[in-house]
Amino acid sequence: MGEEQNRPDQLTPVQQVILDNVRGEPGRFTRSSLAKLLVGSKSSRLGELVEHPDFGRLGQYGRKEISNQIEILTQQGFLEQDKQSHLILKREPLE
Numbered sequence: 001m002g003e004e005q006n007r008p009d010q011l012t013p014v015q016q017v018i019l020d021n022v023r024g025e026p027g028r029f030t031r032s033s034l035a036k037l038l039v040g041s042k043s044s045r046l047g048e049l050v051e052h053p054d055f056g057r058l059g060q061y062g063r064k065e066i067s068n069q070i071e072i073l074t075q076q077g078f079l080e081q082d083k084q085s086h087l088i089l090k091r092e093p094l095e
Contacts, residue, residue: 011093014058014069019089021054022079027086034087035066 011019021034029037037049040056041063049055058066070087073079080090 012069014061014066015073017054017057018066018070018073019078019093022087023089026088027082027084029087030085031067031070031081031087032063034070035063038066039063 017038018034021038022029033046033049035041036043036046037052037055038058039061040059046055070079074081077090078093079087082088
């Protein structure tokens, strides 16, 4: 029964976008930079990320909500941080 919560159809659309970005560019984003990217933050620290295809994709959510979803995915064992605190995929959701 516990395995069911790890199936792709059990992930929220927000969680799926987060996983897709980490899967596509492992080790590129910190929690903060990924949240800023997805909400479309105007932070000058984002640099070239404002040109990223997913920039602002989750703009209807706040950075805190995105960060909370990243934390949930980490606690569920999908994500982890490398030695530089960048997000990497720990495991794929079950098919």
